[in-house]
Amino acid sequence: xxxxxxxxxxxxxxxxxxxxxxxxxxxxxxxxxxxxxxxxxxxxxxxxxxxxxxxxxxxxxxxxxxxxxxxxxxxxxxxxxxxxxxxxxxxxxxxxxxxxxxxxxxxxxxxxxxxxxxxxxxxxxxxxxxxxxxxxxxxxxxxxxxxxxxxxxxxxxxxxxxxxxxxxxxxxxxxxxxxxxxxxxxxxxxxxxxxxxxxxxxxxxxxxxxxxxxxxxxxxxxxxxxxxxxxxxxxxxxxxxxxxxxxxxxxxxxxxxxxxxxxxxxxxxxxxxxxxxxxxxxxxxxxxxxxxxxxxxxxxxxxxxxxxxxxxxxxxxxxxxxxxxxxxxxxxxxxxxxxxxxxxxxxxxxxxxxxxxxxxxxxxxxxxxxxxxxxxxxxxxxxxxxxxxxxxxxxxxxxxxxxxxxxxxxxxxxxxx
Amino acid sequence: xxxxxxxxxxxxxxxxxxxxxxxxxxxxxxxxxxxxxxxxxxxxxxxxxxxxxxxxxxxxxxxxxxxxxxxxxxxxxxxxxxxxxxxxxxxxxxxxxxxxxxxxxxxxxxxxxxxxxxxxxxxxxxxxxxxxxxxxxxxxxxxxxxxxxxxxxxxxxxxxxxxxxxxxxxxxxxxxxxxxxxxxxxxxxxxxxxxxxxxxxxxxxxxxxxxxxxxxxxxxxxxxxxxxxxxxxxxxxxxxxxxxxxxxxxxxxxxxxxxxxxxxxxxxxxxxxxxxxxxxxxxxxxxxxxxxxxxxxxxxxxxxxxxxxxxxxxxxxxxxxxxxxxxxxxxxxxxxxxxxxxxxxxxxxxxxxxxxxxxxxxxxxxxxxxxxxxxxxxxxxxxxxxxxxxxxxxxxxxxxxxxxxxxxxxxxxxxxx
Numbered sequence: 001x002x003x004x005x006x007x008x009x010x011x012x013x014x015x016x017x018x019x020x021x022x023x024x025x026x027x028x029x030x031x032x033x034x035x036x037x038x039x040x041x042x043x044x045x046x047x048x049x050x051x052x053x054x055x056x057x058x059x060x061x062x063x064x065x066x067x068x069x070x071x072x073x074x075x076x077x078x079x080x081x082x083x084x085x086x087x088x089x090x091x092x093x094x095x096x097x098x099x100x101x102x103x104x105x106x107x108x109x110x111x112x113x114x115x116x117x118x119x120x121x122x123x124x125x126x127x128x129x130x131x132x133x134x135x136x137x138x139x140x141x142x143x144x145x146x147x148x149x150x151x152x153x154x155x156x157x158x159x160x161x162x163x164x165x166x167x168x169x170x171x172x173x174x175x176x177x178x179x180x181x182x183x184x185x186x187x188x189x190x191x192x193x194x195x196x197x198x199x200x201x202x203x204x205x206x207x208x209x210x211x212x213x214x215x216x217x218x219x220x221x222x223x224x225x226x227x228x229x230x231x232x233x234x235x236x237x238x239x240x241x242x243x244x245x246x247x248x249x250x251x252x253x254x255x256x257x258x259x260x261x262x263x264x265x266x267x268x269x270x271x272x273x274x275x276x277x278x279x280x281x282x283x284x285x286x287x288x289x290x291x292x293x294x295x296x297x298x299x300x301x302x303x304x305x306x307x308x309x310x311x312x313x314x315x316x317x318x319x320x321x322x323x324x325x326x327x328x329x330x331x332x333x334x335x336x337x338x339x340x341x342x343x344x345x346x347x348x349x350x351x352x353x354x355x356x357x358x359x360x361x362x363x364x365x366x367x368x369x370x371x372x373x374x375x376x377x378x379x380x381x382x383x384x385x386x387x388x389x390x391x392x393x394x395x396x397x398x399x400x401x402x403x404x405x406x407x408x409x410x411x412x413x414x415x416x417x
Numbered sequence: 418x419x420x421x422x423x424x425x426x427x428x429x430x431x432x433x434x435x436x437x438x439x440x441x442x443x444x445x446x447x448x449x450x451x452x453x454x455x456x457x458x459x460x461x462x463x464x465x466x467x468x469x470x471x472x473x474x475x476x477x478x479x480x481x482x483x484x485x486x487x488x489x490x491x492x493x494x495x496x497x498x499x500x501x502x503x504x505x506x507x508x509x510x511x512x513x514x515x516x517x518x519x520x521x522x523x524x525x526x527x528x529x530x531x532x533x534x535x536x537x538x539x540x541x542x543x544x545x546x547x548x549x550x551x552x553x554x555x556x557x558x559x560x561x562x563x564x565x566x567x568x569x570x571x572x573x574x575x576x577x578x579x580x581x582x583x584x585x586x587x588x589x590x591x592x593x594x595x596x597x598x599x600x601x602x603x604x605x606x607x608x609x610x611x612x613x614x615x616x617x618x619x620x621x622x623x624x625x626x627x628x629x630x631x632x633x634x635x636x637x638x639x640x641x642x643x644x645x646x647x648x649x650x651x652x653x654x655x656x657x658x659x660x661x662x663x664x665x666x667x668x669x670x671x672x673x674x675x676x677x678x679x680x681x682x683x684x685x686x687x688x689x690x691x692x693x694x695x696x697x698x699x700x701x702x703x704x705x706x707x708x709x710x711x712x713x714x715x716x717x718x719x720x721x722x723x724x725x726x727x728x729x730x731x732x733x734x735x736x737x738x739x740x741x742x743x744x745x746x747x748x749x750x751x752x753x754x755x756x757x758x759x760x761x762x763x764x765x766x767x768x769x770x771x772x773x774x775x776x777x778x779x780x781x782x783x784x785x786x787x788x789x790x791x792x793x794x795x796x797x798x799x800x801x802x803x804x805x806x807x808x809x810x811x812x813x814x815x816x817x818x819x820x821x822x823x824x825x826x827x828x829x830x831x832x833x834x
Contacts, residue, residue, distance in 0.1 A: 091507050095605075098709040179608050182706050188512075188601050215708050216701070218734045284633070289599050291632050292515040317635045321816045329749075399738045 005201040006063045006151045007208050010104070013062035020053040020062030024106055027064045030148045031108075037130055039123040040144035042069050043076040044109035058104025059212050066144045066153035069110040070117045070137075071097055072185035076110045080187050081122055083300045084293055094185025096154060096196055096213050103212045108150045111140025116290060117156055117189050120302030121357055126168060128388055132353040135165030136360040138199075142169040145199045152209055153199045157370060158189045159282055160349070160363020162197035166378035167391030168353035168360075171199045172412075174206040176401050178373030180214050190285035192324070193278070193370055203409045206377070210405060220406040223342070227410055229255065230265040230341040235272045236364050240350040247390040248347050251381050251415060258414040265337060265344065271330060275364050277323040278371040284320045287312030331372050331398075338397050343407045344369075348378045348391035369395045375404050379412055422618040423480045423568045424625050427521070430479035437470040437479030441523055444481045447565045448525075454547055456540040457561035459486050460493040461526035475521025476629050483561045483570035486527040487534045487554075488514055489602035493524075497604050498532045498539055500717045501710055511602025513571060513613055513630050520629045525567045528557025533707060534573055534606050537719035538774055543585060545805055549770040552582035553777040555614075559586040562616045569626055570616045574787060575606045576699055577766075577780020579614035583795035584808030585770035585777075588616045589829075591623040594816050595790030597631050607702035609741070610695070610787055620826045623794070627822060637823040640759070644827055646672065647682040647758040652689045653781050657767040664807040665764050668798050668832060675831040682754060682761065688747060692781050694740040695788040701737045704729030748789050748815075755814050760824045761786075765795045765808035786812045792821050796829055 004012075012018045028046045035041060052075075055061060072078050072090035079085045092098075097107065112122040114137035124139040126132040127146040134143040138155025142165030145153050155162045157175045166173035175197035188194055196213070200206040210217055231252055237245075256262050287294070287309040294301060294309055301309075338344050347365050354361050369376050375398075378391040394411060396404035421429075429435045445463045452458060469492075472478060489495050489507035496502045509515075514524065529539040531554035541556040543549040544563040551560040555572025559582030562570050572579045574592045583590035592614035605611055613630070617623040627634055648669055654662075673679050704711070704726040711718060711726055718726075755761050764782050771778050786793050792815075795808040811828060813821035 089508050091505055095706070095709060099712075102709060102712050179702070180705070182605055182708075183600075183608070184605050184706070188599055191596050191600070215705060216729070216734060285596070288597070288632055289512070289601070291599075292512060292519060295516075295519050312633070317633060317816075317819070324816065332746075399734075399741065402734070 004151065006060065006205045007202070009063050009151060010059060010061045013056055020056060020106060021050070023062045024049050024053055024064060027108065027150055034147050038125055038127055038143050038147050040066070040111050040140040040147060040149055041109045042079065042081070042112050042122070042140065048075055049106060049108055052106050055104045058102070059208060060100065061104035063105045063152060064108045064150040065100055065105045066108050066111045066141045066150040067097060068113050068138050068141045068155050070113045070156055070187050071154060073097055073107065073110060075107065078110070081113050081115045081120070082293070084297050090185065092185065095182035097185070099212055111144055111153065113137050113140065115302050115305055116187060117158060117161055118286060118308065119304040121360065123357065125357065126353050128170065129353065131355050132388065133168065133357050133360045135168035135353060137161040138165050141199060142166060142171055145169065145171050151201050152205060155197050155199065156186060157195050157197050158193045159278065159370065160366035163348045163366045163376055163378045163391065163393065164360060164363050166199060167348035168389060170380040170389030171378065172201065172203055172206055172380065173197060173199050173378040174210065174405070175370070175376045176210065176214060177375050177399050180401065188289045190282045190289065192281055192285055193373070203405065203412050207405045210401065214401070218402045220402045223406055223410055227260040227342045227407060229260060229262050230338065230344040231262055232265045232267060232344050232346050234267065234346065234365060234368055236275065236350070239362070239364065240347055241352070244347060244350060244352060244390050247381050247383055248392060251392055252345070255411070255414055260414065267337065268333070271334070273326055274330065274368050274371050277326055278367045280315060280320060280323045283308050283312045284315055327371055334372060335397050338395070343404055344395045346393040346395065348393040352388035352390060365393060372398065374398050375401045377404065377408050379408060379415065381415065421568065423477065423622045424619070426480050426568060427476060427478045430473055437473060437523060438467070440479045441466050441470055441481060444525060444567055451564050455542055455544055455560050455564050457483070457528050457557040457564060457566055458526045459496065459498070459529050459539070459557065465492055466523060466525055469523050472521045475519070476625060477517060477520040477522035480522050480569060481525045481567040482517055482522045483525050483528045483558045483567040484514060485530050485555050485558045485572050487530045487573055487604050488571060490514055490524065490527060493527045495527070498530050498537070499710070501714050507602065509602065512599035514602070516629055528561055528570065530554050530557065532719050532722055533604060534575060534578055535703060535725060536721040538777065540774065542774065543770050545587065546770065548772050549805065550585065550774050550777045552585035552770060554578040555582050558616060559583060559588055562586065562588050568618050569622060572614050572616065573603060574612050574614050575610045576695065576787065577783035580765045580783045580793055580795045580808065580810065581777060581780050583616060584765035585806060587797040587806030588795065589618065589620055589623055589797065590614060590616050590795040591627065591822070592787070592793045593627065593631060593818050594792050597818065605706045607699045607706070609698055609702055610790070620822065620829050624822045627818065631818070635819045637819045640823055640827055644677040644759045644824060646677060646679050647755065647761040648679055649682045649684060649761050649763050651684065651763065651782060651785055653692065653767070656779070656781065657764055658769070661764060661767060661769065661807050664798050664800055665809060668809050669762070672828070672831055677831065680758070684754065685750070688751070690743055691747065691785050691788050694743055695784045697732060697740045698737060700725050700729045701732055744788055751789060752814050755812070760821055761812045763810040763812065765810040769805035769807060782810060789815065791815050792818045794821065794825050796825060796832065798832065
């Protein structure tokens, strides 16, 4: 069952080939074997898992899901990795957690996040190398996925919080367009960028969960023709480690060999501001979102969160307005550039997972596209035995989510075979 | 104390002229006299009010505030006027409620909202005429303000939910730019438009609360020169009742007589789509936000909410995308038109409060500007004794909130004297 995806599991449960209890026990055993090394969970209770099991229908019948501890849950504490919220027990589930339960999913527990999904990291380790970070902020969901603790997991992304851990842990990930998935019961950080996203073992699992969490999302079938893809290095390509660049370029070459059309796209220089504008807005909005915590308990915030609030305090209203205005002005231009393609390829991270758990490396290549609220995916690339994972990033235009999932399926097929 | 604004009350408390307990007892007495007629509160407990009183410092020291029952509160049930959430007790305050308490405010209770801040109305009556609606959805906060139950109150706006009750009840109201005030702990309806707003007895009170809820908002002093204002009827001016139009035009004439420059602005025909595009997006996003309630308890949703979900089901993904794209394209054009002015004037509602409590009339003139996420204010206009209130709408460009508050002060001064 370790290698079965959620689509398989739900089908097996619905058809009676297996039971939700058998599924749950498999994953509980996997967690018991490896959790001590991985530290994916901030809250896990096998009895709570078993007590949930009652349904054998629904799109996610019997499918275990890991939930980043930034989503409210009624049956687990919700602490945002902050001492301020120790023991906090929400009265209702976050919107997406409620939808998961309604679809028959089994909540496996709460997974480690950085403090308020910002930068201060927890104890979670990368299953590919225990001395390395799994990336942040959706660290526990990503490391748990890579450890076979659950076949689906929820994360969130403001800068690189979903795709970076996917890249470092070798996972399929999908971050939909801004605003499509309700943020009710999710701790806000920077509302201009905050988006729910998820990890799966396959592209079709990402689509399965998309149709549960985004009701009305159209189904786009296989394209049945070669893809017309862009490849964009952005102005920060020099920051990409040679070994990562080589893996990306090998993937590009393989796609071309499979008959797809690849066009290298160079963006106008005006786009070089996006990286810094994203950070400036993230700082200012993050500081506003955490005002009540800062006013009440400044001594219980981490140094990195306090530094963000300090940077925000040194930023003027006009600087923030100007950054927002620049992104608003660039968005239609970027749409014109990307729209002619089935999707735009880039790298998810310029490095593999760094050693150590305290810092997780830059998110530039992720936040560049996220700055516009566009859908983004990570597709893990095959590397040599023993090498750490590298992720190919696939981006689509705003609200092009359904088409992007189809493109990703073709891409993954071409890269795997 | 009935006519003191929050700024006065907080000053009196901080200087020891009065105590928070005396302030609270004044408002509790006012509530006991009139609440039976008005039905502003869904949850009010004088003991709970008295137990909160401990502080005599802070920007809102001792200031009572009414909270729309769409915000989470730890000391009152939070039910969204939905039987699905009967008895729901959140574990934490909404972000803005926490900021109010930190500033020394006293939470007076939860005020009536329509179901999920959409259209299904509650029992609240208009203090100016008990046979009339106070408007929706922030009905209880507005009617409570007009009844002297509290000097400040929180509402929210998606289409017309803040400014319509302000217009019908004769209140100053401020809806800031989209995204400036955290929505943590506020039930979402349509995230493209959902915004926290508030009512006050004076423009300076609106600014006082703005500086508590929007940390870092600059302070713009008095302009000290005649205002340069636009006046825009939009394409729906024919829907304005003659008596309302007359009051608005009298106000315009008075502003001109006071030396301000008024320019009538006619928008390009392309803007006629905004009204319907707003409704289409509101329907689709509202249906997504309420998916979990619809899936679990369709029989416990009102007819108007079910009708919204049905309309959303009949709308295609492409239609919603096109509506979003049209608004995105119109926004910079509208900015160019409005930017040269200190502010744009319009009417808040084309009619006075209609008779009956079941429906509250259209929100066209409010949602037109709200569609772009811009700051909006209502300024009540003087009418003849016995006539129902009419509201002048003042609009500024995105993130022009601080300047708009200063413009509103000059406007109010010119209209009052």
